[in-house]
Amino acid sequence: xxxxxxxxxxxxxxxxxxxxxxxxQTSGFNGLFWYQQHAGEAPTFLSYNVLDGLEEKGRFSSxxxxxxxxxxxxxxxxxxxxxxxxLCAGMDSNxxxxxxxxxxxxxxx
Amino acid sequence: ETGVTQTPRHLVMGMTNKxxxxxxxxxxxxxxxxxxxxxxxxLELMFVYSLEERVENNSVPSRFxxxxxxxxxxxxxxxxxxxxxxxxxxxxSSQRGETGLPYEQYFGPGTRLTVT
Numbered sequence: 001x002x003x004x005x006x007x008x009x010x011x012x013x014x015x016x017x018x019x020x021x022x023x024x025q026t027s028g029f030n031g032l033f034w035y036q037q038h039a040g041e042a043p044t045f046l047s048y049n050v051l052d053g054l055e056e057k058g059r060f061s062s063x064x065x066x067x068x069x070x071x072x073x074x075x076x077x078x079x080x081x082x083x084x085x086x087l088c089a090g091m092d093s094n095x096x097x098x099x100x101x102x103x104x105x106x107x108x109x
Numbered sequence: 110e111t112g113v114t115q116t117p118r119h120l121v122m123g124m125t126n127k128x129x130x131x132x133x134x135x136x137x138x139x140x141x142x143x144x145x146x147x148x149x150x151x152l153e154l155m156f157v158y159s160l161e162e163r164v165e166n167n168s169v170p171s172r173f174x175x176x177x178x179x180x181x182x183x184x185x186x187x188x189x190x191x192x193x194x195x196x197x198x199x200x201x202s203s204q205r206g207e208t209g210l211p212y213e214q215y216f217g218p219g220t221r222l223t224v225t
Contacts, residue, residue: 042218045214096157098151099153100151101151
């Protein structure tokens, strides 16, 4: 079956660095997406990885290892506004997204 | 502003009612999606309209009926719903290339549905 696993909740301190892990099992693989969703709002796109390695975009970076079925989202210089849920989604061979349940990130001052 | 709008934002309906959710995208995309989001559960893809084809999740009950009159508008018709259908219903759109590979999805704000 297809499955995406990510931690349910994480807590970090303002100004620190946090890494949110995601493991995936999909029928075929066409890339890995990360989305951010603030409470009561729509998910917004953060990153897309289809090749192994690290993609950096400002304070956010995303990493992919296809051989391990593993990705992570790295958030640096955390700000209070980064408190949100972070959704990991793998794209299967039919180009459908398989979603994780999301990681709720709590930032403390 | 995400470029994807949804109405209504909140809806309370009884189990015998019929209602419709509306979604409109202003991004020129050629694919639209309906998702169900329940608390602490993964987003559940319900329907996809892409390149004039419809793909549906076979686990979605027939009391949910989608309609896509054109590439910019998407509806979800609801009838005889159950309390367990209470959730956030999200619409999304994306561009899909000729090979079928979709780019990132843009989501609307969602309709919070409560079935009493």
